[in-house]
Amino acid sequence: MNFDYNEEQQLLADSLRRYLQAQYSFEQRKKVLDGSAEVWAKFVEMGLLALPISPDHGGFGGGAVDLMAIMEAFGEALVVEPYLPTVMASRLIARGASDARKSELLPAVAEGRLRLAFAQTEGGARYDLAAVKCKATRSGDHWLLDGKKKAVLGAPLAGKLVVSARSEDGIGLFLAEKNDIQSYRGIDGMLQGDISFSRAKAERLDGGLPLIEEAIDFGAALICAEGVGAMKSACDATLEYLKTRKQFGVPIGTFQALQHRVVDMFISAEQARSMACLACSKVDQSATPEERKRAVSAAKIRIADAARHVSQEAVQLHGGMGMSEEMKVSHTFRRLTVIAAQFGDADHYLARFAAL
């Protein structure tokens, strides 16, 4: 039993935090909302992109626990770079692509030459991974995709897409180019896109729904870790505000009504952290898919609840300032709002947890 990051994980997280504090402050972040080549290059230099790639393809073979510290730091700084979409899509390629494709694409990801996205969500599907309408039909030695994917994270910056689509033999995964994309930012500033496929040429990858579920569980565990970082930022900012903001001649943190609420925020955040540890550990190592699903479901329920609780209280305790565009806490609020529902909200995972 050991709840610490190992030395390598901690060193990497520390140097990432130092970099983000110096070069990715809240003010600097505003300027790079469209994604910054410089920031990406720095992530590559630090080895963040190589970390999850297997050693066969120029990486370090890291798992979710290795990425957890990075995601926490990203959450604290509200990093908008499309790191997670790239990692998730490269995971699907590593598991489903031909050796030749892997040798072509994965080193490119590790070296920062290629960003990826996983085009999975469709309008009306909500969080149901099996509700795939996008169609794949065989045409000679390749496949053709038809349909629409929505709110694909990181797609505007992606060089290639992994797409889920339905063929005659069920749901499959396909490697495709993005052609027709409408880009926009979510309420949290994250770049995403709606993509239309019309007889778009694609290459089939191995793996179907179980692999998609695994990839989404992996992403959900990491978004839990990112949520933990964002919650830490919200808690710390609120505590600082309670100590400095004066009303009635005293810091508002002297009022017990507020003290107890901020204590409950910290407890929520700690409980959430515990569950993020569990989720990341279990996506790395589970005896059965059910064990993994159970851990991720439980974690995502707790993180979703905590994200709502902590973010809403953070804004409330900041008073009017919490509502303002210029305060970081209002942006943390937006990110936590999105994280609560990313890859499935509490209701979705409550249903899955109860069914397991």
Next chain:
Amino acid sequence: MDLNYSAEELAFRDEARAWLAANLPRELKGKVEQNAHLSKEDLLRWHRILAKKGWVAPAWPKEWGGTGWNVVQRYIFEEELGYAGSPPIIPFGVTMCAAVLLQFGSDAQKKRFLPRIYNGDDFWCQGYSEPGSGSDLASLKTKAVRQGDHYIVNGQKIWTTLAHYADWIFCLVRTDTSGKRQDGISFILIDMKTPGITVRPLILMDGAHEVNEVFFDDVKVPAENLVHEEGKGWTVAKYLLGHERMNTGRIGASKRELEKLKEFAKDISEVRFRDRLSRLEVELMALEITNLRFLDRMRRTGQPPGADVSMLKITGTEIQQGLTELFVDALDPAANDEFAVALRKRYLSMRKTTIYAGSNEIQRNIISKMTLGL
């Protein structure tokens, strides 16, 4: 990061589990499972079985009968006790009075009291709260006036758990009213058979007699029963507060209750009920890991937990109450058998958990002040 117990820890757990399965008397386990009343004899019987095995006071130094287990092993054992459905080890002697004596007691006091606590010869209770002094404990008024070799104690304690079973009571008393109120408090041990002590039952809303009022009317207490120095009682009380707060989450017992609840409610498919049950289960999963994170930190640093350990009490008691609430909701409203009645009474009784041992509001004050610096 590795959330799993080591092979040695698992072997330790299996050993404890197997021993408990073989040695926990079936009648006692049955009573715990049915939420039935545990008599003094029941409590002492289990205490003595553990004492004979050498496991009744794992945290004590080895010379006094401790096991030498580390914090993780102790936690595993406590969890197994709860999980097995064993009667509680009443903490007033083994955990509380003993901790104080080991830290502040004279050699004579240790030799006199510790073996008797260990063997279950003396049953202890705790005299802290008074009618006017609950969360504001330092306002206590029970007076002890020195007269030669004795203190003369006058006053009243309240909510005294199991005072009607007790041979001894450890008390916070006021020995000085002149200076800062914390400085006038002393920690003293009183034989419950001393003339002038009256114990009166306080029946709680579940109808059970668990707590009492204890009246002191010119009670003559030998001065040698003072622990630490006169006026240092607050120091002792604070030490005790920070000591051994790792099992306040009662995770093993809650896990057992959760399993029972899931079995009991397995035919309820109503989504709103299932969701509440799931959320409670998730909270317990999280608390278990949070608790292990505290233990891991303690083991690595060799330091006692910080004030933030109060979150285990807050969350653990909220979970315990949540479990009883769901049990009651899962009951057939028309059921009126013994089990149903016991469950409803347990719901009533468990409301105490967020109030006793430092109310959850006091726990939040502690975190706010000590951890967050507000």
